[in-house]
Amino acid sequence: MVSQTRRAALIGWINRAPPGSSSEMRRAYGLARAGFPIGLFSHGSFIFLFWYADQPVMAVFNIFSTVLIGFGCWAALTLRDIKWPTLLTFLCEIPAHAAFCTYYMGLAPFFLSYLFIPILLFPMLPYGQPLTRLLLSALCAMAFVAMGVYGTLSAPVRPLTHGWTLFFFVFNTAPIIPMLGVFAALYATAATRAEREMEQEYERAENLLLNILPEPIAARLKDDPHLIADEHPSVSVLFADIVNFTETSGRLTPPEIVQTLNAAFSRFDTLVEKHGCEKIKTIGDAYMVVAGLPEPREDHAQAMVSLALDMIDAAQEINESGQFPFSMRIGISSGPVVAGVIGERKFAYDLWGDTVNVASRMESHGRPGIIQITEATRGHLGDEVQIDPLGDVEIKGKGRMRTYTVSRGFAP
Known part of the structure; x- marks a missing residue:
């Protein structure tokens, strides 16, 4: 009973949104409230990790990334407008982060994995027409392929040691998979709830119709x-x-x-x-x-x-x-x-x-x-x-x- 109460409270907190928000916007706030804090932790950590790994350019870059993602985190938690923090993160910060890391450190640390986030989640955002969101997702996918080809054909500018390469590979892939799972679970839960509500509304409408007509x-x-x-x-x-x-x-x-x-x-x-x-x-x-x-x-x-x-x-x-x-x-x-x-x-x-x-x-x-x-x-x-x-x-x-x-x- 206690676990169910806590689960309901957690779901209620994740689904918080400004009054009058649509179901799609509520899911966007849930996505932001779960994603921005994780991104804030990872990019804040990158500032120090890149500095110690002798990657000063990426350390400085992540200072600006942390500011942007921190702003998005503040907006999501205080129910401010999250459209521009989300779009800037998906369209600018994540592709630039993946491109610079691949340029400086190569493919092995697999910083390209962060592009899975906009590729998979762009179609779910409530900003723009569905076709526009699909095109942006496809654009990120093409960037993923292009960076992968570049990283395969070119040597890194500032290669990492074997230990740092292994560390960053684990650091990048370990959180991405569960994070995408959390995002998928959010939308699966929303879809299941919407389907259940639709079925209930259909049943009520059907019963009402049968009360009026044979x-x-x-x-x-x-x-x-x-x-x-x-x-x-x-x-x-x-x-x-x-x-x-x-x-x-x-x-x-x-x-x-x-x-x-x-x-x-x-x-x-x-x-x-x-x-x-x-x-x-x-x-x-x-x-x-x-x-x-x-x-x-x-x-x-x-x-x-x-x-x-x-x-x-x-x-x-x-x-x-x-x-x-x-x-x-x-x-x-x-x-x-x-x-x-x-x-x-x-x-x-x-x-x-x-x-x-x-x-x-x-x-x-x-x-x-x-x-x-x-x-x-x-x-x-x-x-x-x-x-x-x-x-x-x-x-x-x-x-x-x-x-x-x-x-x-x-x-x-």
Whole structure:
């Protein structure tokens, strides 16, 4: 537990950046906060090492290198601008250091190894366009090859003794490999974290999309984001409404109203899923469901009636709890509809057609606690439920329609 806490604290310290920094800039600060202190130590050591190795020019050169890298270290630790210290180090100090050391001391001490840093890390810096960074990396790679060719063909101007050559080879290669490993680990950790966050965001977006649209429609919309409009020749549509909700809700506070509706509709959502139906929307205290789409099913009317009966039972249980005087009017109609997605931003999956209008009228002309269905719906039902005639109802735009009510039990 303690080690995890320390690791988290270390990662948090490395990833510190000025407020509002992008993820790419945060990684750059992590790179600078890890790299500049290492560079400050090595170049500070080179001042004394080169002096004792009888390389006075390189000792003086490393005084200026230490100042530049020290400035970068200060900027990284205090969250100042690190762009120019980083670019000057990558483009000027490291190539010049490698070139002068190769010129004076030859290839054997392998000062060229420091060019691996800009070659590998230039593409990861957040400065300039990606193509520009790749070109700078390639430029450093060409410098590496050119210096290697020069060092192979030319003798060093001030060659080192065998002991100093071996010492500098170890001094140069030993820290470079783990340092590049640390840098790679920083970016690998950042990439892994970014991928994990992307997966989590994708999952959240996917769940949100499936809360808005049926799964087959969501898949079609992702594959081909164009107009979706389908004709369905035979479905059942349900409208449910809470009786006298407007009058009763006047006694409740706004949070209590939302809490009451959320509790009831969440329970209905569970029942919709249980019966394999598809919730379309809520409109105030009204609730709309369809069975038989987007995937067709022959028993859509039976499924819808079973759902309606369970909703009546759930309403009765809510009413008996005493929290809210709760009763439902439910209307169902069956027939053809058109279903589709409307809108481009706050899009919605909706239904249109005469079947939808009649189902809405069945609800609005119904009585509390009653499930009112049309002749068309009755024609799809067997003897699984009790069906009783309610008589003819005057429906706007349709004239008089024969309607029925359903309840649990069997027809005689």
